[in-house]
Amino acid sequence: MQIMSAPALDWTQHLTKNSQGLKRSAVREILKVAVRPEVISFAGGLPAPECFPSELIASASARLLDKDHCRSSLQYGESEGLAELREHLGTSVSRPMEEVLITSGAQQGLDLLGRVLLAPGDVIAVENPTYLGALGAWRPQGVRFAPVPIDGDGLVVEALEKLLETERPKFFYTMPNFHNPAGAVLSLERREQLISLAEKHALLILEDDPYGDLRYDGEAMPSLLSLATARGLADRVVHLRSFSKVVAPGFRVGWLTAPPVLHDALVKVKQSADFHPNMLGQRIMLEVIRDDSFPAHLDHLREVYGARRDAMDDAVSRHFPGGTTWTTPQGGMFLMAQLPAGIDAASSLPTALEAKVAYVTIDNFTVDGSGQDAVRLNFSNASPERIEEGIARLGDLFRSLA
Amino acid sequence: MQIMSAPALDWTQHLTKNSQGLKRSAVREILKVAVRPEVISFAGGLPAPECFPSELIASASARLLDKDHCRSSLQYGESEGLAELREHLGTSVSRPMEEVLITSGAQQGLDLLGRVLLAPGDVIAVENPTYLGALGAWRPQGVRFAPVPIDGDGLVVEALEKLLETERPKFFYTMPNFHNPAGAVLSLERREQLISLAEKHALLILEDDPYGDLRYDGEAMPSLLSLATARGLADRVVHLRSFSKVVAPGFRVGWLTAPPVLHDALVKVKQSADFHPNMLGQRIMLEVIRDDSFPAHLDHLREVYGARRDAMDDAVSRHFPGGTTWTTPQGGMFLMAQLPAGIDAASSLPTALEAKVAYVTIDNFTVDGSGQDAVRLNFSNASPERIEEGIARLGDLFRSLA
Numbered sequence: 015m016q017i018m019s020a021p022a023l024d025w026t027q028h029l030t031k032n033s034q035g036l037k038r039s040a041v042r043e044i045l046k047v048a049v050r051p052e053v054i055s056f057a058g059g060l061p062a063p064e065c066f067p068s069e070l071i072a073s074a075s076a077r078l079l080d081k082d083h084c085r086s087s088l089q090y091g092e093s094e095g096l097a098e099l100r101e102h103l104g105t106s107v108s109r110p111m112e113e114v115l116i117t118s119g120a121q122q123g124l125d126l127l128g129r130v131l132l133a134p135g136d137v138i139a140v141e142n143p144t145y146l147g148a149l150g151a152w153r154p155q156g157v158r159f160a161p162v163p164i165d166g167d168g169l170v171v172e173a174l175e176k177l178l179e180t181e182r183p184k185f186f187y188t189m190p191n192f193h194n195p196a197g198a199v200l201s202l203e204r205r206e207q208l209i210s211l212a213e214k215h216a217l218l219i220l221e222d223d224p225y226g227d228l229r230y231d232g233e234a235m236p237s238l239l240s241l242a243t244a245r246g247l248a249d250r251v252v253h254l255r256s257f258s259k260v261v262a263p264g265f266r267v268g269w270l271t272a273p274p275v276l277h278d279a280l281v282k283v284k285q286s287a288d289f290h291p292n293m294l295g296q297r298i299m300l301e302v303i304r305d306d307s308f309p310a311h312l313d314h315l316r317e318v319y320g321a322r323r324d325a326m327d328d329a330v331s332r333h334f335p336g337g338t339t340w341t342t343p344q345g346g347m348f349l350m351a352q353l354p355a356g357i358d359a360a361s362s363l364p365t366a367l368e369a370k371v372a373y374v375t376i377d378n379f380t381v382d383g384s385g386q387d388a389v390r391l392n393f394s395n396a397s398p399e400r401i402e403e404g405i406a407r408l409g410d411l412f413r414s415l416a
Numbered sequence: 417m418q419i420m421s422a423p424a425l426d427w428t429q430h431l432t433k434n435s436q437g438l439k440r441s442a443v444r445e446i447l448k449v450a451v452r453p454e455v456i457s458f459a460g461g462l463p464a465p466e467c468f469p470s471e472l473i474a475s476a477s478a479r480l481l482d483k484d485h486c487r488s489s490l491q492y493g494e495s496e497g498l499a500e501l502r503e504h505l506g507t508s509v510s511r512p513m514e515e516v517l518i519t520s521g522a523q524q525g526l527d528l529l530g531r532v533l534l535a536p537g538d539v540i541a542v543e544n545p546t547y548l549g550a551l552g553a554w555r556p557q558g559v560r561f562a563p564v565p566i567d568g569d570g571l572v573v574e575a576l577e578k579l580l581e582t583e584r585p586k587f588f589y590t591m592p593n594f595h596n597p598a599g600a601v602l603s604l605e606r607r608e609q610l611i612s613l614a615e616k617h618a619l620l621i622l623e624d625d626p627y628g629d630l631r632y633d634g635e636a637m638p639s640l641l642s643l644a645t646a647r648g649l650a651d652r653v654v655h656l657r658s659f660s661k662v663v664a665p666g667f668r669v670g671w672l673t674a675p676p677v678l679h680d681a682l683v684k685v686k687q688s689a690d691f692h693p694n695m696l697g698q699r700i701m702l703e704v705i706r707d708d709s710f711p712a713h714l715d716h717l718r719e720v721y722g723a724r725r726d727a728m729d730d731a732v733s734r735h736f737p738g739g740t741t742w743t744t745p746q747g748g749m750f751l752m753a754q755l756p757a758g759i760d761a762a763s764s765l766p767t768a769l770e771a772k773v774a775y776v777t778i779d780n781f782t783v784d785g786s787g788q789d790a791v792r793l794n795f796s797n798a799s800p801e802r803i804e805e806g807i808a809r810l811g812d813l814f815r816s817l818a
Contacts, residue, residue, distance in 0.1 A: 022651055023618055023620060023651050023652065023675070024618070025675075025677040025678065028533060028586065028620060028678070029532055029533065029677070029678070029681050030531075030532060030533065030534065030535050031535075033531065033532035033533075033681045033684065033685060034681070046494075058492075060491065060492060061491075063487040063490065063491050064487075066486065066487065066490045066491075068481065068483060068486045068487075068490065069483070071481060071486070071490065072478070072481040072482070072483070072486065075477050075478075075481055075696075076474070076477075076478060079470065079473060079474035079477055080474070081470060081471070081474070084468065084470045084473070084474065085465040085466075085468065085470075087666055088465065088468045088470065088473065088664035088665070088666040088667075089462065089463075089465050089468075089664070089665060089666055090460075090462060090660075090665045090666065091666060092448075117690075118520050118668070118690040118694075119690050119691055121688070121689070121690050121691050122689060122690040124688075125688055125689050125690065129432075129435065130431055130432060130435035131430060131431065131432065131435075132432065133432050133433075147688065147691075150687065150688040151688040151689075154685075154688070184430065185430075216425055216426070218425060218430060249424055249425050250425065258492075262490035262491070263490070263491060263492045264489055264490040264491055264492065264493060264694060264695030264696060265490075265694055265695070265696065266520070266690060266691070266692070266693070266694040266695075267694075273425070273427075275427040275431070276427065276430070276431070279431050279435045279436070282435065283435060283556075285552065286523070286526075286527055286549065286552040286553040286556070287523070287524060287527050287553075287689070288519075288520040288521050288523050288524040288527065288668060288690070289521055289523050289549075289668065290668070291668070292520075292666060292667055292668040292669075292694050292697055293666030293667070294477075294666060294667065294696065294697065295694055295696065295697070
């Protein structure tokens, strides 16, 4: 019979080696479990849905989809993104709109950069730990990650300097504000030192800054892009930004600035990747961030998240075993806690899920697999009461292992 | 001075060779010129904005963004796409939802497939001419395209059979319905022959079908997916679909079905490419296509586009020089006209733009650069009156060159 005799396709012949080796994102897979309402999840990086500026979004959408105005939100658009939005964003970082590219979420920026910059065997310098979505985007390209340590003041610049004596990385990827997962902020002095390194070594810096607007304490720092621009070195910095944390992630609208030659290459790849970012999402973003009430929305977000940060900082100090260390984050969405020696948080995750609490371990964020004894805890998407309850459950677990 | 002394980055060192060689999509660049209102453009592939189901979209959006329901349209979502939408679409093609992947436009489906299936040196069999967005997505991967001719009944299957005697292509990419740019429909007999080839040679077929719902004459044909499924060969076909032509393109929501192993690989790449398709766009699509009035919208679209197809077919027959040949398309959005020998339509494009009419030439769609004497004419985005006027202008130009 024909149905029986047809040989199945041999997918090991069909799929590329790289794609056969790809793992699903551990965090996204944990999220699927952690989404059950009875689980208190510190695992993801979700913004709080009760803080979405939903009325602003709904009224913007209603205006944009009005019969007389809807066509420009529904038709194909330019690969570079909506011109008005690019102009607005360029102005916000003092760069020309020609250097702004709207992306399908900031994640697409990382992906497109990898596609135009990376060839097999290339070296990328990264903070260790670093954002796992960046590792996931670039690892399939057959690159080697050169790790640079971070401390409470962010990147250890001397370590990068030393690395540059022997390595020639395609770029250095950094999160200077409220680092994911570490929560650290790069000090002003180190920012200036980093720009000096970029000057000396013709180093390209990818500055990923999705959390910069979410500062709860202390003074705002100038971006690496602005410091480089002031020194005539704007071509050293790609500046990546997100709307996911300050408006809403479901729209998949992010943006970046890039020097002209690189911008041009990114646009070409963007054309074949998905033509252009979705139009309604771009127009809604523009309406929302231009609205007179948007600064008040940001203030509200900072107030709510700041209280949650406080609740988590306090709960960790009371419930986690003695010897746990962490830096209280001045902003962002994450607190990283280093557990006392001998506690394997990675192996304990199933037990934690049974106790209805979820987290991710830092080994997901390192290039050397270290960090099984450290956890990233997201505080933006749980009330102070749920944070207290969840951290208490986790504290019970970790103290039982200490 | 520091600003003067800083050496610029050497981008030829930084950008990959592939991305330095990338060209901007010719059609998308022509579109930028052709968008001026005084130009009658047959160049793009734009649906008619006056036919967008804008009231359906606006009312769906208002319901979805209602204060009590908005959160699920604004938060992060699953990489595979919205489960309810996948289920609905799977049912529509009699495949399980597990095989459905929602993409950021159908273009992303082509891109993701290239990323998991293609390595440098691989051979891809394509119809010649074929969709330039597919060529653009896969060419940077260092592949070789093996061309297969098409005629008025679509793909010449015997030519593919002959090719398979000596080549082992990673897949065969085909547009069986209202081919872009040729307008042809693959006959039922050839569809069955193609599935037999797929069986015999363990050939993977990429069936790209963005226009299938836009049929103005004749009988609907069964998809390659359905024919393969009926013969126990569903693992031979990836079926790619779009909402851009039947709802609206600005949302960047497309979809595909893929056999399980391939689907799994695509989800992993999708995760690092842009996390997931935008949520509001997915939810709006689901509301729109489930609405009781959607079939009437499709009927209206077919009526409007059918009249435009008629207007173009008629105008070409009256205005184009003697010796021009074309197949009247039974559906879709394009008419391909082969001009008499000696007319170089590619070189004449600047003159045409001066005469305020735009088209694209078929050499953009071929793997061998042939087709400078043939044009693709889009009829969906101009009124019959504008079509008459524009084709008359083009006829004047081409007759002057004959």
